Amino acid sequence: MSRKQLDFSSDEVIIDVLGCANGVYGGGIAVPIDGGHPCGWEWIDFKDVEDILEHKFEDCEISDGCSNGDFTDKTLKEILKITEGKFAFEVNRNSIDWETD
Numbered sequence: 001m002s003r004k005q006l007d008f009s010s011d012e013v014i015i016d017v018l019g020c021a022n023g024v025y026g027g028g029i030a031v032p033i034d035g036g037h038p039c040g041w042e043w044i045d046f047k048d049v050e051d052i053l054e055h056k057f058e059d060c061e062i063s064d065g066c067s068n069g070d071f072t073d074k075t076l077k078e079i080l081k082i083t084e085g086k087f088a089f090e091v092n093r094n095s096i097d098w099e100t101d
Contacts (some may be wrong), residue, residue, distance in 0.1 A: 008080040011053055017076065017087070018052045026090030031083045033070060040090070042067050044079060052076055 006013050013029065015018050029043040045061045046052070056073045059065050071079050 029087040
């Protein structure tokens with residue numbers, strides 16, 4: 001299934017995003033933003049989130065407090081609606097087996 005086929009208004013999909021983010025290095029997701037962080041992405045940190053469906057992100061949970069405010073006081077569902085489902089996981093390259101058969 002491609003990302004375009006995912007329904008980011010679905011609670012199940014939001015919970016899956018959290019599970020995947022917690023399963024890779026970083027424990028959060030990067031979302032694209034115009035005029036925010038210099039790299040063009042904001043980091044949404046999940047480390048202190050207890051209920052991903054209800055949690056509204058504070059400035060300190062977005063790009064270590066250096067966000068432009070577009071995602072402040074928004075749930076993950078609302079953030080993914082704004083970004084049209086665009087996001088990225090952070091992966092630790094040392095935890096991937098890059099060898100191929």
